[in-house]
Amino acid sequence: MGSKAKKFEPNEYDSVLFSVDPVILTMINGHLNVLLVKREQEPEKDRWALPGGRVDKKNCDDLDAAVKLKLRQKTGLDHAYAEQAFTEGGSDMDPRGWSLTTVYISLLCNDDIDLSKNDTGEEVAWYPVKKLDELGPLAFWHNLLIERALSRLRDKVVYTDLPMRLMPEEFTIHELRQVYEEILSGVLARPSFFKRMTTADILVDTGRKKSLGSRPAALYRYKNRSKTHIFPGMLEAKREESMR
Amino acid sequence: MGSKAKKFEPNEYDSVLFSVDPVILTMINGHLNVLLVKREQEPEKDRWALPGGRVDKKNCDDLDAAVKLKLRQKTGLDHAYAEQAFTEGGSDMDPRGWSLTTVYISLLCNDDIDLSKNDTGEEVAWYPVKKLDELGPLAFWHNLLIERALSRLRDKVVYTDLPMRLMPEEFTIHELRQVYEEILSGVLARPSFFKRMTTADILVDTGRKKSLGSRPAALYRYKNRSKTHIFPGMLEAKREESMR
DNA sequence: ATAATAGTGTCTTTCAGACATTATGAT
DNA sequence: ATCATAATGTCTGAAAGACACTATTAT
Numbered sequence: 001m002g003s004k005a006k007k008f009e010p011n012e013y014d015s016v017l018f019s020v021d022p023v024i025l026t027m028i029n030g031h032l033n034v035l036l037v038k039r040e041q042e043p044e045k046d047r048w049a050l051p052g053g054r055v056d057k058k059n060c061d062d063l064d065a066a067v068k069l070k071l072r073q074k075t076g077l078d079h080a081y082a083e084q085a086f087t088e089g090g091s092d093m094d095p096r097g098w099s100l101t102t103v104y105i106s107l108l109c110n111d112d113i114d115l116s117k118n119d120t121g122e123e124v125a126w127y128p129v130k131k132l133d134e135l136g137p138l139a140f141w142h143n144l145l146i147e148r149a150l151s152r153l154r155d156k157v158v159y160t161d162l163p164m165r166l167m168p169e170e171f172t173i174h175e176l177r178q179v180y181e182e183i184l185s186g187v188l189a190r191p192s193f194f195k196r197m198t199t200a201d202i203l204v205d206t207g208r209k210k211s212l213g214s215r216p217a218a219l220y221r222y223k224n225r226s227k228t229h230i231f232p233g234m235l236e237a238k239r240e241e242s243m244r
Numbered sequence: 245m246g247s248k249a250k251k252f253e254p255n256e257y258d259s260v261l262f263s264v265d266p267v268i269l270t271m272i273n274g275h276l277n278v279l280l281v282k283r284e285q286e287p288e289k290d291r292w293a294l295p296g297g298r299v300d301k302k303n304c305d306d307l308d309a310a311v312k313l314k315l316r317q318k319t320g321l322d323h324a325y326a327e328q329a330f331t332e333g334g335s336d337m338d339p340r341g342w343s344l345t346t347v348y349i350s351l352l353c354n355d356d357i358d359l360s361k362n363d364t365g366e367e368v369a370w371y372p373v374k375k376l377d378e379l380g381p382l383a384f385w386h387n388l389l390i391e392r393a394l395s396r397l398r399d400k401v402v403y404t405d406l407p408m409r410l411m412p413e414e415f416t417i418h419e420l421r422q423v424y425e426e427i428l429s430g431v432l433a434r435p436s437f438f439k440r441m442t443t444a445d446i447l448v449d450t451g452r453k454k455s456l457g458s459r460p461a462a463l464y465r466y467k468n469r470s471k472t473h474i475f476p477g478m479l480e481a482k483r484e485e486s487m488r
Numbered sequence: 489a490t491a492a493t494a495g496t497g498t499c500t501t502t503c504a505g506a507c508a509t510t511a512t513g514a515t
Numbered sequence: 516a517t518c519a520t521a522a523t524g525t526c527t528g529a530a531a532g533a534c535a536c537t538a539t540t541a542t
Contacts, residue, residue, distance in 0.1 A: 013298065014261050233503055435532080459494045476529070
């Protein structure tokens, strides 16, 4: 098939082309954005793609190390949150042959990131996930991979405090709710949300306030950012918030 | 490293050894059992292992097809339930080199299975998951893979009706509860469980009864076995049921 | 009748949703 | 004073846990 497809007959039966593809998400101006890079190589040259790729087996002893390396290379962050979402594979994903990708969800706060720290020299950019279709098709099946990752994220957000990984050090409960609403594309009842968060023993009131032209809101901080809290019940997001 | 390791320098950088490893579970005599096969080849010859292995890329267009093929080969079942759990990879898992495995959880009813249908001619056996340590170490990291798969299963069982895939066509609510309790290694309150199941609109009373020396229990059947029900709240299993 | 277990009723607790009310700072 | 919105109180409803009670069969 492809003219540039490389040949590797020996042991081809046992091995597959493999890549790790992190879906790196952050909040920018109230909207969820995903990190993309522009491919400089065939196949799919000049298309936007997830900032993943082949695993450097010499420097990575296991999958987790491979993901951490990708994240460091693309965002400059050393301890970004990443969780494995799923693995997809098949003969149609990549013209070079039967290939496999493990998709991770990585959530981080935009304040912590400096894209100029990007190791790779590629063109990288944040893009709002809700406008991805305006960008045209991404490389490979990355549109599909992102959609599945977001679906998984939405499933988990209704019963966990995962969105905390998108928040800056200090934030108001209102800001936190907006992040939940953005992820769920729906509206949440304010009092329920407030109670849920303040009774869960996961937040600390810093005592300071943040004012935006009305009653100032209390600034909170997470008590323990390293472990994900599971709430006893599930949130219910209402439709609406369609346009903007 | 290993003396039998095959060489495939061309493009080795891009590809990894890959296998699919289903954790196939069923209930036997009230206990959760996992399907194992005895390896007939090096490495790890003569050790018990998960019934997985390399993917036949010529006959499988994607990952799902690969898992379905494994299940058919090992159990003779064509439409067994299987769900992807996670993927693990690294340089220490297999002496032949950096390798990757995607683990699936497959749940099925023992009544449906005839191990003599096994395609492969290997020695296969069911083994109780709670006695796996008595069997000695499994091949590769399969003890760890099974433990992680079971952990995932336990997490999901408290808010879904996944165990239905382990039940025969008709069953009593008591039998269903015993399956939940076996998976969770805990005791569930009978009335809560009964209400949860009978109010969820997932069961049909067949009208028939099953008697075991006292008041006969109603026999139920699942209304729709193909979609997993999500309950609004979570079950809480109590300790105990230690020995047996 | 008694034993044994299936099934049910009732009460309490927990927690989310809805709605109304109070609090606080900017103007 | 008025406005905007943060925070909270109260009520309701859904669903799980606990416990007691009733039902039905075998013996």
